[in-house]
Amino acid sequence: MKKVIQFLFINLSLIFLTVGCATTSAPLEFAPPPSVVEKAIAFTLQSNYDNLSNQLQTKSPTFEISKIDIKK
Numbered sequence: 001m002k003k004v005i006q007f008l009f010i011n012l013s014l015i016f017l018t019v020g021c022a023t024t025s026a027p028l029e030f031a032p033p034p035s036v037v038e039k040a041i042a043f044t045l046q047s048n049y050d051n052l053s054n055q056l057q058t059k060s061p062t063f064e065i066s067k068i069d070i071k072k
Contacts, residue, residue, distance in 0.1 A: 007047050014044070034068040041065055 032040075042065050053060040 003047065003051065007051060010044055010047065038065050038068045041068070 042063075045063060045065075046060070049060050049063075
């Protein structure tokens with residue numbers, strides 16, 4: 001249940017941020033560093049894959065995130 005709540009919270013937050021910033025773009029100086037973006041993407045992917053793997057009763061895949069680049 002806790003994972004479901006985390007999954008919903010993260011996805012709703014991402015949707016809110018995406019829709020909220022769609023009309024005007026935020027200044028890039030407020031962008032998080034690439035390491036934070038990488039951790040957030042990894043957390044979201046892992047949570048999605050864990051939920052899917054549990055439903056399919058299979059082992060969660062492993063993945064590697066590389067080349068996150070935020071430019072000013």
